[in-house]
Amino acid sequence: MNFHTRKWVKPEDLNPNGTLFGGSLLRWIDEEAAIYAIVQLGNQRVVTKYISEINFVSASRQGDIIELGITATAFGRTSITLTCEVRNKITRSSILTVEKMVFVNLGEDGLPAPHGRTEIRYVKDQFKDDMPPQ
Known part of the structure; x- marks a missing residue:
């Protein structure tokens, strides 16, 4: 799993216990997974269809730097299934795991539409496809 997105836990992200508010973390996860x-x-027309059980493993406190890791685990005809882990950037200790998140690809009419993808596309490969022949 690649960890690309990092967040700095700030005072506005805390719950009354002084730890990272789960709602803030879930918002960050949903946004990162959608991207x-x-x-x-x-x-750009994808919607969250399903999020499985969310397992909060440990707390995060103000000043922590956390990172979100997401990877595709399956491709359906109109959907993509992802898994997610959030961990502390410095200690590498796990904060949260989500085993399954399903996003649905939509057409211009707002209905599920086939996407034609069957495997993970990496950024380095995407740029190769976009470059003109030399």
Whole structure:
């Protein structure tokens, strides 16, 4: 799993216990997962269909730097399934795991549409496809 997105836990992200508010973390995860799905499917019209059990493993406190890791685990005809882990950047200790997140690819009519993808696309490969022949 690649960890690309980093967040700095600030006072406005805390709950009354002085730890990272779960709602803030879930918002960050949903946004990052949607961006990942958009990049993988090549379409800005994707929606969150399903998020499995969320396992909060440990707390994060103000000043911590956390990182979100997301990877595709399956491609359906109109969907992509992802897994997610959030960990402390410095200690590498796990903060949260989500085993399954499903995003659906939509057509211009707002209905599920086939995306034609079957495997993970990496940024280095995407740029190769876009470059003109030399």
